[in-house]
Amino acid sequence: MKFNHRIGLIVLLQICLFSITCWGIIPPLKEKSKDKRPLIVFVAGDHEYSGESTLPLLADILEKNYGFRTKVLKSYPDQNAEKNIPGLEVLAEADLAVFFLRWRLLPADQVAMIDAYVKSGKPVMGFRTTTHSFNYPKGDPLESYNAWAETTFGAPPGWGGKSKHTHYGHNASTDASVIPSASKHPILTGVAPNFHVRSWLYRVLPDYPVKGTEWLIMGKAVNPDKTAEDQPIAWTWVNPYKGRVFFTTMGHPEDFSVEAFQRLIVNAIHWELGKKVPKNWAGKLDINIPYRGMK
Template sequence: MKCKFLALVLSLMLTGASSYSGTPPRKLAKKPLVVFVTGDHEYSGEETLPLIAKELEKNYGMRTIVLKAYPDHNSEKNIPGLEALKDADLAVFYLRWRQLPPDQLAHIEAYLKTGKPVMGFRTTTHAFNFPKGHESEKWNAFGEFALNSPPGWGGAAKHTHYGHSSSTDVSVIPGEAKNPILTGVGPFHARSWLYRVLPDYPVKGSTWLLMGKSVNPDKEAIENPVAWTGTNSFGGKVFMTTLGHPEDFREESFQRLVINAIHWDLGLKIPKTWKGKLNIEVPYREAK
């Protein structure tokens, strides 16, 4: 597994733009630009994340761009506007089983190789789903090389969940209680059914922030981390959460986690004052 992963990273670094050199990140603009890249069949990320983007612009002095699959969320082969990543200070991904063309993947690859920060939600562990032998098959492991998560669904990592009828009790890992990202974040109940990422993920060196315990699982369940930070294969800061059901976005603790993590990824101080709970009422839809 380790040899295959190293070969994958080397392959990505040898194509396109130069790899991250370890030089200090460029100074942020007065208003940092956050680019949200959405495209999933199930969790309405293209509806929840624009509300987060609106809040960042209204109350936190940021600029945002939200990119969406076209013509709709079920379109797996087209997310227009990815060239916006060239100017992004942070890229936030909420993807599921896309098959983007090489010219669009090139924009994502170029961003990763700058060593700038990345953030991911839930199904971004399996952001891409190219057939075996496809020229872009390496992208199926996006979750691993970009977000320190399992490299796609199932497979050797046995990445799975505990049933759609289950939900998750989320708790703060005691040793991280004073982590700035967890400011204002307490235990909460998430509608997301728990993803299994253990035993091999998050990748070694990641910092676990929140733990999830499955409620009403359809099989024997173990507790799993549901949010972590780290550094990815390109030297970029990572925040990843396997939560992201639209009902999770209604939880104030989850809202604070997301806003805090965006600030952390950008190297900004976590806001001392919370602007108040957001009104996010977006429905869940069954995957096609």
């Protein structure tokens, strides 16, 4: 039998490639994930409202009941650690990013990963203290990010300041009412027209939410510590980067045990991802996290 030099050369090359790959000279090709389910990345880092506890429970339900993939990122080593949220690299793969932040001082490389996601035009969702996500000192190179919520969510640009963004006292709570003109919005499918949440009402008017937002729900302060005006507490928007936005100033941990609020959030996640909002609701979700305050 004649030796076929061409076949022999091909076999030799294959053996060589296999060998050097095994020895680590050439890394094996990384297979792309075959999982086509939308990826939702939750980013938690607030001192007060236990986002690091409520968001993982919500993520688990979204995976089990609604067919999403989720990843939860948390401030490390705990909610009071303002300078590190490991794993933000995964935002590059995310289809939706959900933020629950408060006065972080993240390093520039981590802020850059958040910034790149938002500027990609992908959808964003924010809860409560995300209006004041960052708290860099005056003169810091990242000081402008203290107003990040304005361009990202159409929310007030940080706490206090010219917008006088504040609340009506920790002993207050909020009566929530669907705005009649918005009642047909898909996010409000099956949401009770009136419900009560523990969140004390945030003041955002008169200048916020920004022009072009669509208000969905108004809040009325119950037992306020000062004269209170009704305020929008949930809205949608398309931000300057063409990303769909859902924002709510609700987010107290006890809010997550309220069925109307639960359905609002599940609906909003579907809407932001361009998915049909579920008409059928399986019932109240098991999310019961007590308020811990600042610890």
